[in-house]
Amino acid sequence: xxxxxxxxxxxxTIGDDVVIKVIGVEGMQVRLGIDAPRNVRVLRxxxxxxxxxENLLSARGEAGAFIKAAGLLNTEDRSKK
Amino acid sequence: MKLETRxxxxxxxxxxxxxxxxxxxxxxxxxxxxxxxxxxxSRPFLWYQCVDDPGxxxxxxxxxxxxxxxxxxxxxxxxxxxxEEPEEGNLVVYAIVNASxxxxxxxxxxxxxxxxxxxxxxxxxxxxxxxxxxxHKQPIFQST
Numbered sequence: 001x002x003x004x005x006x007x008x009x010x011x012x013t014i015g016d017d018v019v020i021k022v023i024g025v026e027g028m029q030v031r032l033g034i035d036a037p038r039n040v041r042v043l044r045x046x047x048x049x050x051x052x053x054e055n056l057l058s059a060r061g062e063a064g065a066f067i068k069a070a071g072l073l074n075t076e077d078r079s080k081k
Numbered sequence: 082m083k084l085e086t087r088x089x090x091x092x093x094x095x096x097x098x099x100x101x102x103x104x105x106x107x108x109x110x111x112x113x114x115x116x117x118x119x120x121x122x123s124r125p126f127l128w129y130q131c132v133d134d135p136g137x138x139x140x141x142x143x144x145x146x147x148x149x150x151x152x153x154x155x156x157x158x159x160x161x162x163x164x165e166e167p168e169e170g171n172l173v174v175y176a177i178v179n180a181s182x183x184x185x186x187x188x189x190x191x192x193x194x195x196x197x198x199x200x201x202x203x204x205x206x207x208x209x210x211x212x213x214x215x216x217h218k219q220p221i222f223q224s225t
Contacts, residue, residue, distance in 0.1 A: 038160065041104060047211040051194035052107035054179060054217050055207075058139050058191070059109070061180035063088040063123070066140055069185035070123045072222060073146070 085135035088128065089118065099132055100198060104161070106207045107194070112137060115205070126178065129196065141175035141196060147221045151192060158197045158206050171201035179218065189218040 004012060011021040018040060023031040034042050082096045100115045114132035125146055131137035144151045155172055158164070164172075174197055176190035192215035198205040 038163065039104075041161065041209075043209050044211045047193065047209055048107055050217050051191065051207070051209050054191045054194060055106055055108040055139075055177065057181040058177045058179045059137055061140055061178065062183070065180040065183055065185050065188065066123045066126045066178075069180070069188050069221070070126055072185055073125060 084116065084130070084132060086118065086128070086130050087136055087138040089120070092118065094118075098203065100203050100205045102205045102207070104206060107209070109137065117141075127175070129175070129177075140178040140180065142178055142190060142221070144174065144176040144190060144192060144195065147190070147223075148192065148215075148219060151215070153195060153208075153210075155197060158208050162199065162204060162206050164199055164202070164204075168199055168201055171199050173198045173200055176219075177207075178221070186222055188221045189216075190221055191217045192219045193217045 019035040021033040118128035129139040180188045193210045
């Protein structure tokens with residue numbers, strides 16, 4: 001991993017069109033400003049990871065469980081009415 | 082067009098209804114074309130079957146069915162996809178469902194990674210929402 005030291009208001013550029021600027025530092029928290037083209041998705045990594053893992057699990061489901069669950073949902077709906 | 086599916090064998094689909102996901106889904110790079118399959122016996126669950134890989138399918142559901150107060154700012158999805166303002170009425174939101182536990186009662190839905198489909202353009206994006214009060218493992222059946 002490339003490690004760079006930057007001061008507040010200094011930036012790094014990645015490729016031709018991504019710029020990350022250090023906006024401020026407070027204790028353990030760093031605020032970053034990111035300029036990137038629209039087709040580059042910028043996401044907090046922990047949230048992205050959660051969704052990636054959840055997608056991987058979701059792709060494993062089997063049809064049988066859902067037919068039973070559909071029955072349960074429909075019963076719940078009826079009991080509400 | 083004939084399509085091999087994960088759970089329903091070979092099915093006939095209308096190619097016009099193929100949904101494009103230019104940025105794919107986290108965990109499944111390169112998988113960009115999907116179709117929605119519906120089965121009478123498993124409603125309200127729908128299948129989000131990948132066209133590029135017959136072995137890949139997700140089950141999706143309208144989140145309002147189990148989380149009636151679910152609300153979402155769709156602006157980031159519209160920006161990501163360059164969808165214009167008037168198209169907002171064409172947007173449909175689904176939650177991706179996780180049944181990996183194999184027990185119907187333990188089925189959860191991911192409310193921070195909703196699938197947003199533009200039915201006018203047949204394009205979709207999976208949003209990644211941070212800082213929201215919602216869970217990525219919201220039980221569909223409330224434990225009583």
